[in-house]
Amino acid sequence: MVGxxxxxxxxxxxxxxxxxxxxxxxxxKPHKIGPKDKCPxxxxxxxxxxxxxxxIQFKDGAVVHFDGAKDMFTYYLNLSRYAPGRKTADIGxxxxxxxxxxxxxxxxxxxxxxxxxxxxxMGRELIPFGSExxxxxxxxxxxxxxxxxxxxxxxxxxxxxx
Amino acid sequence: xxHMIERHRHIIDFTLATLLRRKxxxxxxxxxxxxxxxxxxxxxxxxxxxxxxxxxxxxDSPEIIVQRTLAGRYQTVPISWCDGIGSIRGVxxxxxxxxxxxxxxxxxxxxxxxxPAQAPPQSGHVDLGSAVARIQGATAGDxxxxxxxxxxxxxxxxxxxxxxxxxxxxxxxILISERDYRDFSGLPAGQATDLVLQVRNQREYATIVEKxxxxxxxxxxxxxxxILRTYDAVFDWRSGVMxxxxxxxxxxxxxxxxxxATGLSADERTEIGILKAVGWxxxxxLLMKFWEGTAISLTAFMVGTILAYxxxxxxxxxxxxxxxxxxxTLYPYFRLTPWLDxxxxxxxxLLTVVxxxxxxxxxxxxxxxxDPDVVMR
Numbered sequence: 001m002v003g004x005x006x007x008x009x010x011x012x013x014x015x016x017x018x019x020x021x022x023x024x025x026x027x028x029k030p031h032k033i034g035p036k037d038k039c040p041x042x043x044x045x046x047x048x049x050x051x052x053x054x055x056i057q058f059k060d061g062a063v064v065h066f067d068g069a070k071d072m073f074t075y076y077l078n079l080s081r082y083a084p085g086r087k088t089a090d091i092g093x094x095x096x097x098x099x100x101x102x103x104x105x106x107x108x109x110x111x112x113x114x115x116x117x118x119x120x121x122m123g124r125e126l127i128p129f130g131s132e133x134x135x136x137x138x139x140x141x142x143x144x145x146x147x148x149x150x151x152x153x154x155x156x157x158x159x160x161x162x
Numbered sequence: 163x164x165h166m167i168e169r170h171r172h173i174i175d176f177t178l179a180t181l182l183r184r185k186x187x188x189x190x191x192x193x194x195x196x197x198x199x200x201x202x203x204x205x206x207x208x209x210x211x212x213x214x215x216x217x218x219x220x221x222d223s224p225e226i227i228v229q230r231t232l233a234g235r236y237q238t239v240p241i242s243w244c245d246g247i248g249s250i251r252g253v254x255x256x257x258x259x260x261x262x263x264x265x266x267x268x269x270x271x272x273x274x275x276x277x278p279a280q281a282p283p284q285s286g287h288v289d290l291g292s293a294v295a296r297i298q299g300a301t302a303g304d305x306x307x308x309x310x311x312x313x314x315x316x317x318x319x320x321x322x323x324x325x326x327x328x329x330x331x332x333x334x335x336i337l338i339s340e341r342d343y344r345d346f347s348g349l350p351a352g353q354a355t356d357l358v359l360q361v362r363n364q365r366e367y368a369t370i371v372e373k374x375x376x377x378x379x380x381x382x383x384x385x386x387x388x389i390l391r392t393y394d395a396v397f398d399w400r401s402g403v404m405x406x407x408x409x410x411x412x413x414x415x416x417x418x419x420x421x422x423a424t425g426l427s428a429d430e431r432t433e434i435g436i437l438k439a440v441g442w443x444x445x446x447x448l449l450m451k452f453w454e455g456t457a458i459s460l461t462a463f464m465v466g467t468i469l470a471y472x473x474x475x476x477x478x479x480x481x482x483x484x485x486x487x488x489x490x491t492l493y494p495y496f497r498l499t500p501w502l503d504x505x506x507x508x509x510x511x512l513l514t515v516v517x518x519x520x521x522x523x524x525x526x527x528x529x530x531x532x533d534p535d536v537v538m539r
Contacts, residue, residue: 051363100252102362118365137251141369 028093030055030104031063040064040082041071042122049121051102054128059092068120069096069112069128070161073153096128099138103130108150111135114161115145124161126153170453173446177453180433191418192462198415199466199514200473201408204481206506207474209401214501216393220386224358226367227389228374229382238353243378247357250373252366258354260343264336266308271297275347277340285342288318291335295323311348318342420521431529438534447530448523455522459515467507475500 033053037046046053046065054072056064064083066072072094075082094107099118105128112126113135119125127144129135135147148157181188228247230237241258248256260277273294283289290300298306302322307315324332344351361370371383434447473481 051365100363100366101254134251141251 028057030095031057031065033065037065039067039071041066041074044121050097052097052120052125053104054094054096054107055104056091057093057095058086058090060090068122069107069126070120070122070124070158072096072107073126074155074158077153077155077158098130098134099127100129100134105130110150112148112150112153113139113142113144113146114148114157116142118142126161170449173449174453174457177450177457180450181454181457188458192458194415194418195458195462195514195518196466196469198408198412199463199510200469202405202412202514203467203470203507203510204473205401205404205408206510207470207502209397210503210506211474211499211501213394213397215499216397217390220390220393223386223389225361225364225386226359226370226374227384227386228357228359229384230378230380231382232380237380238349238355239357239381241352241354243357243381246377247359247374250370250377252361252363252370253359254362255360257358259356259358260340260349261355262343262347262349264308264347266297268309269297272334273336274334275336275338275343277343278337282339283321283337285339286317286319287321287339288342289321289324289335289337291324291332293333294336295320308346310346316342316346434526434529435534435536438530444527444530448527451522451526451530452519455519456515459518463511463515467510471500471502 033047033050033055035045035047038044039046044067046067049067052068054066054069056066056072056076058064064075066075076088076091076094079086079088095104096107096110097103098105098110107128110128110130111132111134112128114124114126116127116138118127120127126148127138127142129138132147135144138144139147228239228243230239239258244256244258247253257279259279262275264273264275265271266273271294274291288306290298290306295301300306300320300323302320304320305317306320307317310316318338324335324337338346343349349355359370361367367385367387371385374381374383437447437450438444
């Protein structure tokens with residue numbers, strides 16, 4: 001009973017925010033990573049790499065943790081394989097870890113730097129930032145190739161990173 | 163099963179009786195053996211405990227400290243640096259710190275002055291560490307006088323005496339307000355002792371340090387990991403010195419033990435022969451020798467380890483603290499938090515008890531397999 005409370009709460013929050021298409025992100029809060037949470041894409045324990053962690057929250061309260069933005073996008077762009085029966089519209093919020101603050105920021109509006117000299121637990125990564133200026137500074141300091149947004153992420157790009 | 167235990171019990175009984183029969187020789191061996199283990203265990207316990215204490219202190223220390231150097235010597239840092247350094251990406255905060263040392267000539271003691279970031283005492287008041295309070299003989303509400311940088315004495319009222327949870331951290335500390343400290347130490351306005359940086363992502367340390375060095379050529383950024391490494395190296399070096407000093411003793415023991423363990427005396431050979439003649443099997447003799455080795459080395463190990471524990475944690479390592487602590491002269495009373503690492507004890511055990519026990523078995527096995535008639539003759 002007690003254990004159900006957070007998920008019920010998340011569901012309630014999701015329902016409240018269901019009206020506005022993506023406004024859900026503003027209301028949903030990032031979840032704490034549990035010691036048993038595994039990345040559904042690569043199978044690694046996420047709690048060992050909190051600095052790169054990402055998560056997807058579905059509107060029904062389900063939460064999936066990832067050990068990097070790359071795996072999160074792999075999952076996001078291929079829901080039919082990793083979460084059969086769910087659609088992109090079921091996603092309530094996406095969170096990624098800002099490189100500088102190590103705080104979870106909205107993954108849908110974040111800026112990502114690719115081609116930098118910073119490697120995540122799964123090798124080459126998309127390094128997330130909450131603002132464009134941060135991404136720009138990082139790109140300069142760490143020889144990043146370019147800054148991209150969510151809409152620029154494609155399966156082809158992810159394949160290049162692997 | 164019961165029969166097995168009974169057999170071992172009888173053999174141990176017999177072994178102990180044999181050992182007691184040669185009190186002088188075995189007692190001497192036990193004494194030297196215990197001493198060696200005591201020394202080794204003391205060194206291990208002490209260095210580990212003091213390292214832990216240092217880690218405890220440094221755990222809460224800032225990720226990056228920025229100092230300034232002039233002609234290679236330490237200088238105060240202009241507070242105006244904060245803006246530039248604070249704007250570096252990845253730095254979440256920059257705080258100037260004010261602190262320093264003070265030698266009290268009248269009482270011949272060193273104090274550490276510090277302006278705390280949170281809840282500093284108001285002007286004219288100070289908080290004293292436990293050792294300072296004892297040296298000054300002051301309690302809360304008393305007034306103490308300290309000579310400032312210009313030679314003029316200044317009076318402070320003691321706000322409180324700091325609780326000493328970690329002796330290393332607070333014993334010699336005096337907390338003071340910023341205004342009083344600048345007046346007392348002569349530190350000019352606009353200057354700080356050093357700057358402390360909070361950086362969330364440790365992957366950025368190298369980049370930030372590089373940027374600071376580029377921004378101010380006389381800046382000297384220090385990473386917490388470097389401080390930790392230095393502490394580690396210093397304590398490892400000190401314990402190394404101790405080990406080297408005592409390795410001579412250890413070597414002497416080794417020769418002694420080797421001689422005792424490998425070469426069986428004529429007495430012992432005859433004894434083995436007699437035992438075989440009265441019907442003991444070779445395995446019984448080996449068992450007896452095994453228990454003999456175990457009895458001596460286990461006793462030495464336990465007594466030595468317990469003595470070392472008492473020595474290090476209850477008497478503050480009086481015997482070799484001067485070598486190991488070095489700067490400990492500052493602290494009239496300094497007690498380490500007791501801490502026992504099972505792995506270290508196990509290592510010590512494996513390095514002392516096991517080899518000794520094994521070396522005693524081999525020669526007895528040789529003696530035990532020879533014809534009793536030849537051995538006795």
